[in-house]
Amino acid sequence: MTISKQNAPSFTWRDVCDGWTLLDAADLHLLQERMPPAASELLHIHARVRQVYFVLEGEATVDLDGVSESLRAGEALVIEPRTPHRISNHSGAEVEFLVISSSPPRHDRENLE
Secondary structure, X not given: OOOOOOOOOEXXXXXXXXXXXXXXXXXXXXXXXXXXXXXXXXXXXEOOOOEEEXXXXXXXXXXXXXEEEEEEOOOEEEEOOOOOEEEEOOOOOOEEEEEEEOOOOOOOEEEOO
């Protein structure tokens, strides 16, 4: 069955960001998320989960272990376990991105702020 944000379970985070769970399996987790300008997630780590942020539209900033990386549409960044990170939108337009995780990240997350 085809899945998209039109038929996937949805959620809101940080009161302004939207997400859709495209896949929720023990060995692979896939989210599509939308972040408006000036939004950011909290700095956090995952003890065991490896993630990839892949930008679909717009430009995002990822703080990765104290270094800021800019990601544009079509670019990805791998986040290894135990690496402090956060994604933010410092641009004037929405950003849409995928969060690909080696397992469901919600129970393996520790906020650092």
